[in-house]
Amino acid sequence: MQHRTREERQFDKTEQDLPNFSPFSSALTTTDKAFDLLSYLGNKNPFPRSITDEDTVWLLDNTAYRNEKTGGWEAEFISAALSQHSSCIVVDAVKAVAEKIDLDEKDPSCRTIEERIQPFIQDIKPATQVKALHRGSTPLKLGPGGRNGISSDIKALPSSGGGTLTPTIADVPKGANGVLEMKTFYAEPEGWSVISDIDDTIKVTQTSDPIGILKTTFVDKPEPIPGMPELYQFVQSLIQETSPWFYLSASPYNLYPFLRDFRQQYYPHGTIVLRDASWMSLPGLLTTLTLGTEDYKVDRIEKIHSWLPKRKMICIGDSTQSDPEAYGEIYRAYPGWVKVILIRKVEDIAAIGIGAKNEPGRFEKAFEGVPRDVWHVFSDPAECNKFIQDARQKSSKDVPYELIYWPGIPGRGEHIRLALEEAGATYTDTAHIEKGADQVAAQISESNVGDDFNPPPLAPPILRHGDLLISQTPNILLYLGPRLGLVPSEDDEEHPDALYKVNELTLTALDGLSNEVHDTHHPIASSLYYEDQKDEAKRKAKDFVQNRLPKFLGYFERVLQGKASGEGPWLYGGQLTYADLVLFQCIDGTKFAFRKAIAAAEKEGKYAHVFKLYSAVQDRPRIKEYLASKRRQDYSMGIYRYYEELDFGPEGRD
Numbered sequence: 001m002q003h004r005t006r007e008e009r010q011f012d013k014t015e016q017d018l019p020n021f022s023p024f025s026s027a028l029t030t031t032d033k034a035f036d037l038l039s040y041l042g043n044k045n046p047f048p049r050s051i052t053d054e055d056t057v058w059l060l061d062n063t064a065y066r067n068e069k070t071g072g073w074e075a076e077f078i079s080a081a082l083s084q085h086s087s088c089i090v091v092d093a094v095k096a097v098a099e100k101i102d103l104d105e106k107d108p109s110c111r112t113i114e115e116r117i118q119p120f121i122q123d124i125k126p127a128t129q130v131k132a133l134h135r136g137s138t139p140l141k142l143g144p145g146g147r148n149g150i151s152s153d154i155k156a157l158p159s160s161g162g163g164t165l166t167p168t169i170a171d172v173p174k175g176a177n178g179v180l181e182m183k184t185f186y187a188e189p190e191g192w193s194v195i196s197d198i199d200d201t202i203k204v205t206q207t208s209d210p211i212g213i214l215k216t217t218f219v220d221k222p223e224p225i226p227g228m229p230e231l232y233q234f235v236q237s238l239i240q241e242t243s244p245w246f247y248l249s250a251s252p253y254n255l256y257p258f259l260r261d262f263r264q265q266y267y268p269h270g271t272i273v274l275r276d277a278s279w280m281s282l283p284g285l286l287t288t289l290t291l292g293t294e295d296y297k298v299d300r301i302e303k304i305h306s307w308l309p310k311r312k313m314i315c316i317g318d319s320t321q322s323d324p325e326a327y328g329e330i331y332r333a334y335p336g337w338v339k340v341i342l343i344r345k346v347e348d349i350a351a352i353g354i355g356a357k358n359e360p361g362r363f364e365k366a367f368e369g370v371p372r373d374v375w376h377v378f379s380d381p382a383e384c385n386k387f388i389q390d391a392r393q394k395s396s397k398d399v400p401y402e403l404i405y406w407p408g409i410p411g412r413g414e415h416i417r418l419a420l421e422e423a424g425a426t427y428t429d430t431a432h433i434e435k436g437a438d439q440v441a442a443q444i445s446e447s448n449v450g451d452d453f454n455p456p457p458l459a460p461p462i463l464r465h466g467d468l469l470i471s472q473t474p475n476i477l478l479y480l481g482p483r484l485g486l487v488p489s490e491d492d493e494e495h496p497d498a499l500y501k502v503n504e505l506t507l508t509a510l511d512g513l514s515n516e517v518h519d520t521h522h523p524i525a526s527s528l529y530y531e532d533q534k535d536e537a538k539r540k541a542k543d544f545v546q547n548r549l550p551k552f553l554g555y556f557e558r559v560l561q562g563k564a565s566g567e568g569p570w571l572y573g574g575q576l577t578y579a580d581l582v583l584f585q586c587i588d589g590t591k592f593a594f595r596k597a598i599a600a601a602e603k604e605g606k607y608a609h610v611f612k613l614y615s616a617v618q619d620r621p622r623i624k625e626y627l628a629s630k631r632r633q634d635y636s637m638g639i640y641r642y643y644e645e646l647d648f649g650p651e652g653r654d
Contacts, residue, residue, distance in 0.1 A: 018282040019096050039126030039147045048129035048144030053175030056082040056122060057130055058256055059142075059168060059182035063244045063271045064157055065307040066189055073157040075184055077168075079142040080253060081128035081149045084177065086121040093117050096282065101215050113218045119254040120282060124149040131171040134158075134184070140168065150253060150276050162188035163242030165269065179257055185244050185269065189310045192239035192339075192392075194232075194270070195301060197317040198249035201344055202228045203262060207250075207320045208346075208357075217255070224266045225344065227381035234385055235314065236268045238392055240452060244308070245270025248300055250293040250321065252276075273300050294322035294329075301330050305337060312395055313337055314388070318344040319357045319377070324366035331370045340391045341367070341375040342384050395466070401427035401480075404443055404462035407436050409638030410589070412473045412514070413461040418581040419477060421626040423484035431633065474506050477578050486578040495573040505559065505571050505579040512552035513586030517593055518639045520544050520646060530643070541646040545597040549590070553607045556583060560609035569609070569616040576620070583610075584617035589640030596649035 038045045051057055057079065064075040094113045098105055103113075129143040130151065138158055143151030160166055163186065170180040187193070199205035204223045206212025216222070236243070245268050251259065253274045260272060275296060301315075315330070315338055317323025324343050331338045345358050356362060367375045373394075376387045401420060405413030413431065420427045430436030440460055442448065450456040450469075457471035463479070470476055481487040481499060488498035495501075523540040524533040559571055566574025571583065587610070591598040602611050617623055626632055635641070 018100065019093060020281045035127040036147065039145065041127075042146045043143055043151060043153060045127050045144045048127055049125070051081060051128060051130055051170075051172045051176055053173040054084050055125060055128075055172070055176050056084050056178040057170050057172055057176055058082075058179040058253075059130070059132060059170055060179075060256060061183045061185070061260070061269070061271055063246070063307070064160075064184050064186045067156075068309075073159060073186065074154055075157055077132075077140065077142050077151075077153050077155050079130045079132075079145070079151050079170075080256070081125040081130060081143070081145055081151075082119070082178075083123040083125055085123065086118075087123055088121045090114060090117070090121060093121050093282070097214055097218050101211055101219065103219070109219045116218045116258060117282075119257065132168050133171055134168040135160075135166045136169075139171075148253075148276055157184070160186045162186055163240075179260065183269065185271070187244040187308060187311075188242070189308065191311060192243045192314065193304075193308060193311040194235060194239070194243065194245045194268075194314045194316065195304065196232075196245065196247050196267075196270075196315075197297075197321070197323050198247050198259060198272075199251060199318075200320045200346055201225065201316060201318040201323070202232070202247075202267060203259075217258075222258070222262045224262075225381075228344075229266045231381040231384055232267050235388060238388060239314075244311075246304055247272045248297055249274055250296060294326045297322070297326040298329050301326065302333075305330075305334055309334075309337065311337075312339045314340040314342070314391075316342045316344075318346055319362075320346050324363055327375075328366045328368065328370055331367075331374070339374065339395045340388060341370065342387070343375070343377045344381070345377050345379050347379060392467075399466050401425055402464040403427055403429045403431075404440055404464065405429070405431055405460045406440055407431040408633065409636055410585075410633050410640075411461075411638040414585050414589075414633075415473050415510075415578075415582050416461050416463065416476055416480070417631070418585055418623065418626075419480050419484055419486055419578045421631075422576070422581060422620065422622055423480075423486065424622060425484060429631070432631065474503060474510060477506060477582070478503055481578045484578075486576070486581070488573045488575065488577075492573075498573055498577075501564070502572055502577045502579045505577075506582045508552070508555065509579065509583045509586045512548060512555075513583070513590050514639055516544060516548055517586075517590055520593070521641050521643060530641075534645070537643070537646060541594075542648050545594055545648040546650065549594070549597055549601070553601060553610055556610050556613075557607045560613065569613045571613070576617075580613060580617055581623075584614055587611075587614050589635065592635045593640045593642055594647060595642070596647050600650050 035049055038047055060078040060080075062075045062077060064073045066072065067074050094110055094117060095105060097113050097117065098107070098110055103109055124147075125145070126147045126149055127144045128149065129141055132140045132142060134140055134157065140155055142153050145151035165183045165185055168182050168184060170176070170178075172180065196202060199207050202225055204220075204225060205216050247259070247263060247267075247270050249259065249272070251274050253276055256272065256274060259274075263270065263272060315327045317327060327338065327341045331341065343363065363375070363377055374391070376384065378384050403413060403416050403420070405411060405416075407430065417429065430439045433439070440462075443457055443462055444459055448456040453467055454469040457469065459471065461473055461476060462469065462471045463476045465479075470479060478499070481502060482490070487502045488495040492498060520541040521530050521537050522528070522533065523536045530537065556571070559565060560569070564573070565571060568574050570576050571579050587598070601607055618627065
């Protein structure tokens with residue numbers, strides 16, 4: 001398709017009419033020729049030359065990542081070294097461009113051409129080493145560069161927080177110019193990230209037309225694609241400012257200062273990735289933008305993947321080049337890495353290229369094997385907002401659950417564990433993690449004000465699931481129930497609104513057989529020691545055993561005998577729900593705290609259905625395995641405590 005576009009738009013003819021620039025042979029000294037030979041060694045060159053006061057240096061913004069083996073920070077540093085002077089005749093270069101775009105040589109725009117064409121005609125400085133200072137204290141030696149004057153080095157960096165921007169400043173003689181300060185963005189391994197094309201995705205370039213490329217590069221004021229700055233602001237608000245952005249373009253490095261200024265004006269900060277080709281070549285500008293773009297982009301995206309393989313990627317491009325094919329290839333190569341692909345359909349493409357680039361068949365072929373809810377072709381950027389929101393919400397749930405609760409006690413966290421264990425869900429538990437208590441303390445700290453999406457929790461249990469953070473036991477179960485299959489489905493016509501009925505039963509069990517049990521040993525205040533309220537605890541415990549316990553056991557016995565309970569030993573709908581797991585845990589804990597009362601209740605036979613449910617839950621394979629494992633914590637000083645003096649039977653302590 002690229003070759004058809006080039007043929008139809010006569011790229012070859014335009015390239016033949018544009019000059020290649022190279023230093024005049026007479027201008028090359030013996031030293032220059034020696035350094036040119038040494039440049040073949042790249043950064044292994046033992047005799048680099050230094051930057052002088054007549055040179056230009058570009059330091060390119062980059063992204064730091066954690067080395068998977070060491071955990072330390074590192075980043076690829078790219079620098080370019082050029083002479084401020086040109087061995088070429090500038091006026092000839094300006095004239096060549098002006099003629100191709102039908103511009104009179106006296107037109108004021110020729111001054112703009114002269115300014116922008118400088119990076120294409122400045123002499124390259126091969127084998128040059130650039131010295132720099134990172135964060136004002138870490139010295140760096142970049143290069144020496146290769147024959148194209150570009151150096152690439154992986155450098156270890158001092159520690160910094162994820163999402164921070166740190167400066168690196170070139171240590172060069174006074175008089176040297178260029179982009180002498182760069183920024184390093186520190187990206188932690190996990191979270192979201194964006195890879196965006198530049199030309200005709202976020203910037204008007206007209207890559208399907210050689211004259212359009214020349215005009216938008218050398219004459220026109222750089223213009224953003226309408227609606228794209230707003231879309232990118234929206235994306236950044238969703239994925240937070242700790243997410244790295246990569247701007248991947250087939251443009252040559254000659255355009256780095258030009259594109260950097262454009263990005264700073266309209267779009268979030270990010271690393272600009274360009275092709276290290278076409279130095280001192282105007283035909284090369286057209287070639288790099290139209291040939292081999294798919295292989296080039298796949299190669300650079302694979303490098304980004306090697307840095308951040310655990311990130312969730314949003315890839316944005318357009319239909320003029322090979323963005324659909326490149327993104328589709330990457331999706332298939334690294335399953336699960338790319339979460340969203342957005343392709344801008346360039347509507348005026350029929351006038352400047354091949355209409356087939358916008359045909360649905362092209363996209364279907366490019367995205368073969370990519371789920372339809374992952375990729376979207378758009379005309380209006382605003383239509384992408386909901387697509388990204390939906391993808392983000394879906395992806396944020398495609399991660400393990402994280403239970404945040406105190407170690408050493410089952411507590412209210414046990415209700416959450418039982419639901420996760422019964423469902424065979426993958427989850428982590430701070431009760432079994434080193435320094436897990438610190439995580440709990442951090443969440444309930446008075447200094448915690450929450451984040452962009454979640455208010456701070458007051459107390460555990462706390463559940464984190466992707467970007468979601470919620471607390472309160474029944475609230476967490478209300479969230480988990482449908483996801484774990486622990487309530488009848490929404491489309492179950494025989495059990496309409498089942499979730500609310502299961503929640504009702506859960507709240508009742510927690511009220512009577514958890515909260516009230518806790519209050520038997522702390523009837524006055526939770527902040528007081530048990531010993532400070534022992535007499536009151538005895539009165540409270542006796543009343544609980546004689547009045548409240550029979551009331552709640554009797555209620556659940558009636559529920560289990562009712563028609564809504566359905567077949568089997570369960571509370572609702574003839575199937576196990578999370579309310580059954582809650583009731584099991586409440587009875588189990590009460591059985592530990594009030595051994596005489598529960599033994600008598602079970603022996604009496606008045607609550608046979610309740611204890612049948614208790615045994616049925618206990619015998620479920622996953623629950624049985626869990627109860628016998630070390631993951632199940634012993635009762636101690638939590639909600640359910642044993643005090644001999646509180647262990648009343650129905651007739652008292654005898």
